[in-house]
Amino acid sequence: MAEAFREGRGREAASEEERIERKRASALRYSEKHADHIRQKRRQWKAAHPEKVKEYRDRFNEVHRERVLAEKRDYARRRAAQLRKEAAEKEGRRVKARKRYAANPEAHLEYQRERRAAQRAADPEGYREAKRLRNKRWHDSHREQENAKLRAKHRENPEAKREAALRYYAEHGGEVKERRRAYYWANREQQLEKQRQWRAREKRRREVGLPVRRIHRLPPEELAANRAAADDFFSRPRNPRELAVLRSEPKPSPKELAVWARDCERARIASAIAEDADRARPVRTSEQRAREATARAKREADAAEQARMDAIARLINDRLRHEPRRTAPVHAPRPTFTMTSGGLSL
Numbered sequence: 001m002a003e004a005f006r007e008g009r010g011r012e013a014a015s016e017e018e019r020i021e022r023k024r025a026s027a028l029r030y031s032e033k034h035a036d037h038i039r040q041k042r043r044q045w046k047a048a049h050p051e052k053v054k055e056y057r058d059r060f061n062e063v064h065r066e067r068v069l070a071e072k073r074d075y076a077r078r079r080a081a082q083l084r085k086e087a088a089e090k091e092g093r094r095v096k097a098r099k100r101y102a103a104n105p106e107a108h109l110e111y112q113r114e115r116r117a118a119q120r121a122a123d124p125e126g127y128r129e130a131k132r133l134r135n136k137r138w139h140d141s142h143r144e145q146e147n148a149k150l151r152a153k154h155r156e157n158p159e160a161k162r163e164a165a166l167r168y169y170a171e172h173g174g175e176v177k178e179r180r181r182a183y184y185w186a187n188r189e190q191q192l193e194k195q196r197q198w199r200a201r202e203k204r205r206r207e208v209g210l211p212v213r214r215i216h217r218l219p220p221e222e223l224a225a226n227r228a229a230a231d232d233f234f235s236r237p238r239n240p241r242e243l244a245v246l247r248s249e250p251k252p253s254p255k256e257l258a259v260w261a262r263d264c265e266r267a268r269i270a271s272a273i274a275e276d277a278d279r280a281r282p283v284r285t286s287e288q289r290a291r292e293a294t295a296r297a298k299r300e301a302d303a304a305e306q307a308r309m310d311a312i313a314r315l316i317n318d319r320l321r322h323e324p325r326r327t328a329p330v331h332a333p334r335p336t337f338t339m340t341s342g343g344l345s346l
Contacts, residue, residue, distance in 0.1 A: 204286050
């Protein structure tokens with residue numbers, strides 16, 4: 001009886017395992033057959049229940065913390081190795097390309113010309129757009145270098161740019177004026193603010209005694225001649241006769257020395273402002289000094305007003321007083337009281 005019972009239990013367990021295995025195989029076949037549909041439904045469910053997805057992920061990370069950290073470390077190592085491999089391969093291709101170009105530059109340039117001609121013939125609009133984007137990317141990544149070259153070129157020969165600007169204005173003066181008017185009315189508040197800042201800056205310059213800022217442009221030949229003359233004047237040695245003439249000249253008066261020192265200080269300030277990369281710093285400093293001076297004047301005015309009011313109050317007090325002013329301090333020590341059987345006593 002017992003053996004029959006055990007055999008029945010064994011057959012039931014085997015049948016249960018077979019049923020589970022069949023169910024697992026059926027589910028696997030269904031998932032393989034409807035993989036796209038299952039992925040789509042899973043994505044939809046995740047999009048509809050982000051808070052549950054986060055909850056499940058946080059719970060899994062908490063339960064399997066060591067496993068998750070190990071997988072992240074492995075992924076980081078694989079990613080770093082992949083990036084190093086890609087960088088090495090890219091550098092290798094770059095080295096090979098440079099060697100091929102150095103070996104036969106004419107053939108390389110001819111290949112490039114043929115390829116560009118084929119692209120232009122196949123899609124002219126697409127070729128022009130791609131070329132425009134390439135040029136824009138290059139200029140955006142080399143903007144500072146290109147601007148520095150243009151500034152140096154303009155400093156060496158400003159006449160060429162000035163003449164080109166005059167020619168363009170003579171031919172398109174009406175268009176230039178129209179663009180300026182349109183820009184002004186499109187940015188009117190900004191332009192008015194710039195004008196207010198300019199007037200305030202010029203006013204501060206006049207208040208501190210600085211000259212009006214005026215730039216006098218010179219051609220490159222005259223600039224070079226002036227530099228050479230200055231270097232020759234300040235660097236050449238003086239002979240005894242010239243030194244004797246210099247010593248015999250009348251010495252300037254203290255007033256003339258003060259004026260000369262003031263002019264030198266102004267020149268140094270103007271030079272520092274011109275050479276400073278932050279052109280707005282002197283303006284900010286001047287504005288800060290103006291604010292401090294205004295606050296200081298207000299404090300002094302308040303103190304003077306308080307002193308005046310105190311004097312008026314003292315005068316009125318003296319006129320209306322019936323008794324002479326006390327010489328003892330206002331907060332005199334109070335008398336001491338003691339308790340007795342008869343009450344309070346001094």
